[in-house]
Amino acid sequence: MRKIILILIISSAFVVSVNAAIVVYQFDNESQQQRFNDLSDQLRCPMCLNSNLSGSDAPIAADLRAEIYEQIIDGRSNDEIIDFLTQRYGDFINYRPPLNSGTFLLWFGPLFLLLAGIFIVWRIGKNSQKLQPLELSSEEQKKLNTLLENKK
Amino acid sequence: MNKRALLIIPGVFFMLMLGLLLFGLGRNPSMVPSALTNRPLPEFSLPSLNYGSIQDISQVSTEDLKGGISIINFWATWCPPCHIEHPYLVEISEREQELTFIGVNYKDDLDEARLFLEEKGSPFEKVIIDLNGRLGIDFGLAGAPETFIVDSAGIIRYRHVGVINHQIWEETFEPVISRIN
Numbered sequence: 001m002r003k004i005i006l007i008l009i010i011s012s013a014f015v016v017s018v019n020a021a022i023v024v025y026q027f028d029n030e031s032q033q034q035r036f037n038d039l040s041d042q043l044r045c046p047m048c049l050n051s052n053l054s055g056s057d058a059p060i061a062a063d064l065r066a067e068i069y070e071q072i073i074d075g076r077s078n079d080e081i082i083d084f085l086t087q088r089y090g091d092f093i094n095y096r097p098p099l100n101s102g103t104f105l106l107w108f109g110p111l112f113l114l115l116a117g118i119f120i121v122w123r124i125g126k127n128s129q130k131l132q133p134l135e136l137s138s139e140e141q142k143k144l145n146t147l148l149e150n151k152k
Numbered sequence: 153m154n155k156r157a158l159l160i161i162p163g164v165f166f167m168l169m170l171g172l173l174l175f176g177l178g179r180n181p182s183m184v185p186s187a188l189t190n191r192p193l194p195e196f197s198l199p200s201l202n203y204g205s206i207q208d209i210s211q212v213s214t215e216d217l218k219g220g221i222s223i224i225n226f227w228a229t230w231c232p233p234c235h236i237e238h239p240y241l242v243e244i245s246e247r248e249q250e251l252t253f254i255g256v257n258y259k260d261d262l263d264e265a266r267l268f269l270e271e272k273g274s275p276f277e278k279v280i281i282d283l284n285g286r287l288g289i290d291f292g293l294a295g296a297p298e299t300f301i302v303d304s305a306g307i308i309r310y311r312h313v314g315v316i317n318h319q320i321w322e323e324t325f326e327p328v329i330s331r332i333n
Binding site: 046047058059060063064067086087088089090092116120123127 | 158161162165186187188259284285288289290291292293294295
């Protein structure tokens with residue numbers, strides 16, 4: 001019996017430590033909660049590069065989520081929070097970066113490639129039309145007929 | 153446009169893609185450009201760590217870092233790469249007397265940090281305590297170790313992510329430092 005109680009006590013310690021690792025943020029209202037979720041989905045983890053803040057286990061992602069939480073509670077707007085992080089981490093932090101000279105290629109590169117592809121397909125199509133057989137003149141038709149006749 | 157000229161297009165396109173991919177291959181994807189390069193140091197005032205013979209625990213602020221070139225190194229005892237670069241930092245700080253080495257103990261256990269520096273020697277003139285990682289966020293830090301070169305006017309000139317070793321010091325730090333001088 002003692003052993004069982006001891007095991008229960010020891011295992012309860014692990015339960016506590018697991019719960020402590022998950023940070024639950026308390027918001028005043030639902031719109032704050034929604035903004036927090038949106039921001040941590042839209043902003044990128046600076047450590048892991050291919051994941052957003054909400055999907056990252058990196059310590060810095062947890063710190064940045066805490067920072068966003070505090071700024072929301074302080075009454076800062078989404079733009080102010082994004083500005084705060086962009087000043088420190090650059091446009092890189094934002095999965096929806098603003099349009100400027102540095103991000104121009106990022107925004108319009110795919111469109112440019114699509115247009116280039118359409119242009120190439122169009123040119124190829126136009127060229128293959130040129131290869132269609134031409135109408136024979138009456139003289140050429142006669143010549144062809146005699147050639148075919150002779151073959152028989 | 154004749155047919156010959158048209159045939160060049162895929163070739164040119166292929167070369168462009170090849171160039172782009174080769175360029176990308178040679179780049180380190182974790183080398184994210186720092187937003188703080190050529191910008192002034194963030195404003196801060198934080199306590200410094202006392203260890204060994206250094207018992208001064210006065211606040212360190214942005215102003216204290218101006219006046220000479222400083223190397224600001226974010227480190228922690230929980231960070232294995234920091235252990236790897238430590239002996240090398242000690243070695244360069246002894247060699248490069250004109251540089252001021254400032255450590256930032258990043259989200260660490262202070263007793264372990266003291267023990268670490270007392271046992272392995274310290275490359276730092278001062279160690280700033282960043283207990284909650286706020287200074288790290290102001291520096292645009294992704295993790296430890298990271299090292300910044302700051303000029304005498306307090307402008308950040310370079311950010312290095314990851315371990316410092318012989319080769320990295322000679323190939324990236326030395327050129328930046330001699331350019332500032």
